[in-house]
Amino acid sequence: MAEIVHLPPSATASDIVSVMAEHGAVIVDDFVTAQWLKEFNDSVRTSIDAYTPYDYGEPEAMEFLGYNTVRLNGLVSKASNYLDLMLDERLLGVMDQLLAPSCGQYLLNSSEIIEIHGGETAQELHVDDMIWPGHFWMPGRMLQCNTMVAGTEFTESNGATQVVPGSHLWDDPERTPRPDEIARAVMTAGSIVFVGGKTIHGGGSNTSGEARRAIVTSFVLGWLRTQENHFLHTTVEQAKSWPARARQLLGYDLYSHYDDGLMAGPLGYYEYGSPEVLFD
Numbered sequence: 001m002a003e004i005v006h007l008p009p010s011a012t013a014s015d016i017v018s019v020m021a022e023h024g025a026v027i028v029d030d031f032v033t034a035q036w037l038k039e040f041n042d043s044v045r046t047s048i049d050a051y052t053p054y055d056y057g058e059p060e061a062m063e064f065l066g067y068n069t070v071r072l073n074g075l076v077s078k079a080s081n082y083l084d085l086m087l088d089e090r091l092l093g094v095m096d097q098l099l100a101p102s103c104g105q106y107l108l109n110s111s112e113i114i115e116i117h118g119g120e121t122a123q124e125l126h127v128d129d130m131i132w133p134g135h136f137w138m139p140g141r142m143l144q145c146n147t148m149v150a151g152t153e154f155t156e157s158n159g160a161t162q163v164v165p166g167s168h169l170w171d172d173p174e175r176t177p178r179p180d181e182i183a184r185a186v187m188t189a190g191s192i193v194f195v196g197g198k199t200i201h202g203g204g205s206n207t208s209g210e211a212r213r214a215i216v217t218s219f220v221l222g223w224l225r226t227q228e229n230h231f232l233h234t235t236v237e238q239a240k241s242w243p244a245r246a247r248q249l250l251g252y253d254l255y256s257h258y259d260d261g262l263m264a265g266p267l268g269y270y271e272y273g274s275p276e277v278l279f280d
């Protein structure tokens with residue numbers, strides 16, 4: 001059976017990146033503190049309680065996003081301590097190595113809760129980069145990197161993510177993994193799994209009935225459209241209270257990058273300049 005490499009909480013960004021290069025995924029045990037997790041879980045309780053199932057439209061979308069899965073975006077507005085996770089030095093240190101070489105400044109792509117409930121079937125295996133056509137034009141370039149902190153324990157029976165280590169290096173984009181190539185992201189609450197944008201994975205089925213909560217933080221190249229529309233989940237007033245780095249990650253600044261290897265931008269104008277003028 002395939003397995004995902006686990007690293008200890010002391011793992012550095014470089015340790016994480018070197019396992020990612022080989023396997024396309026890695027778990028870091030006890031990545032967040034029990035205190036941080038409790039505060040996070042307490043602060044999202046109201047949003048989870050208020051959740052009413054979405055109608056995603058087409059049956060394929062329903063199937064992919066789940067019939068028995070609670071999904072919420074916009075965690076910056078839903079949990080007061082989410083910014084600590086989004087700004088975590090180890091997370092950003094990994095993205096500095098995986099994404100920054102292709103864009104200079106990457107962005108937060110999405111911040112989500114994915115809570116799989118009893119009866120949910122396994123999600124179709126996929127790669128997250130497929131939502132941008134650039135994935136097919138530049139198959140060797142990671143566009144997005146996903147991370148999921150276990151908000152509850154992840155077990156084989158409550159829906160621990162299915163991950164196919166090494167699949168990011170496969171030549172044949174049509175290849176279907178064999179059952180013995182599929183690992184499960186079994187981990188304790190507070191651990192994190194990194195899944196690169198080209199690594200085959202999918203949510204697991206929940207047969208135990210015990211909810212499985214993932215706290216997703218994914219980042220994307222700065223010149224691509226983010227999956228989540230951050231500006232509709234947050235306000236300029238809120239953004240005034242954040243550190244400049246948080247504003248940059250959420251798109252409240254001008255993206256531009258010019259050097260010999262990479263020319264991109266300007267993107268994200270506010271009155272032909274940087275939105276940072278709103279925060280001076």
Ligand SMILES: O=C(O)CCC(=O)C(=O)O
Pocket residue numbers: 114123128159160161162201202203204214
């Ligand atoms: O919930 C999970 O474990 C993975 C979900 C996922 O991969 C997705 O929705 O793109």
Ligand SMILES: [Fe+2]
Pocket residue numbers: 126127128201202
């Ligand atoms: Fe995914």
